[in-house]
Amino acid sequence: MKASSFFTTVLAFAAAAVARAQTTPEDSEPKRLEEVPDGYTLAPMTWKGNITAEGPEVAFTGANFKDIDDQIHQANPDFTWPEVTANDTTPDSAVKSKSWLTCDPNNIWWAQEFRIEEGVAYLRGKSGQCYMAAGPRVCTRISCSYKSAIWWCNDQPNGIWIDCALWANYAQDILDKCQTHDASNRIRGQEFAKEDWNIMIGYSNDHC
Numbered sequence: 605m606k607a608s609s610f611f612t613t614v615l616a617f618a619a620a621a622v623a624r625a626q627t628t629p630e631d632s633e634p635k636r637l638e639e640v641p642d643g644y645t646l647a648p649m650t651w652k653g654n655i656t657a658e659g660p661e662v663a664f665t666g667a668n669f670k671d672i673d674d675q676i677h678q679a680n681p682d683f684t685w686p687e688v689t690a691n692d693t694t695p696d697s698a699v700k701s702k703s704w705l706t707c708d709p710n711n712i713w714w715a716q717e718f719r720i721e722e723g724v725a726y727l728r729g730k731s732g733q734c735y736m737a738a739g740p741r742v743c744t745r746i747s748c749s750y751k752s753a754i755w756w757c758n759d760q761p762n763g764i765w766i767d768c769a770l771w772a773n774y775a776q777d778i779l780d781k782c783q784t785h786d787a788s789n790r791i792r793g794q795e796f797a798k799e800d801w802n803i804m805i806g807y808s809n810d811h812c
Contacts, residue, residue: 653732723747748812
C-alpha cells in the first residue's frame with residue numbers, strides 16, 4: 605500500500621472515531637459495563653492524541669483502555685507507544701498532583717501482586733490525554749489480568765481530562781507501598797490526586 609493511501613485510510617478511520625468521540629464526553633451516562641468494587645460505577649473513557657508522526661490529533665472512545673488501544677492499532681497497525689521504564693524520572697505533574705494513598709480501601713478485595721506488576725508495565729509509556737465522565741465514584745478499567753485490575757476513577761462532579769502518563773506513576777506507588785510481601789503475594793490500594801481523581805487497584809470479578 606502506498607504511503608499516501610495508508611495515511612488516507614488512517615485519517616478516514618480516525619475521523620469516524622472522532623465523530624463518535626465528540627458526543628461521548630458530555631452525553632455518556634455512567635453505567636455498569638464490567639465488574640467494579642461496590643459503591644463505584646463504570647463509564648466509558650475517551651483518549652486523545654497522535655497516532656501518526658505527522659497526522660492530526662484524533663480521539664477514540666471505549667468501554668476500557670484496552671478497547672481504545674485496540675482501536676488505535678486497528679487504525680494504524682504500525683503505531684507504538686513510547687518506551688518508558690520504571691527508572692525514568694517521575695513527571696513533575698505527578699509529584700504535584702498527589703494527595704494521599706491508602707492500602708486499605710473500602711470494598712476492594714486483594715489482587716495478585718505479579719499480575720498488577722504486569723499491568724503497571726503495560727501502562728508505562730501511555731501518552732495522550734484521557735477523559736472520564738462526571739463523578740463522583742465513576743471509573744474505567746485501564747488494566748486487567750486474571751481478575752487483577754487497575755481502575756482510574758473520577759470523584760469530581762464534572763468530567764475531567766488528565767495526562768494518561770500519570771496512571772502508571774500512581775499505580776507504581778500503590779505497588780511499592782501496598783503489597784503484602786509474604787507468601788500470598790497480594791495487593792490492594794488507592795491513591796488520590798488533589799484534583800479529585802484516583803487510581804484504584806484490586807480484585808475484579810470480571811473474566812479479564
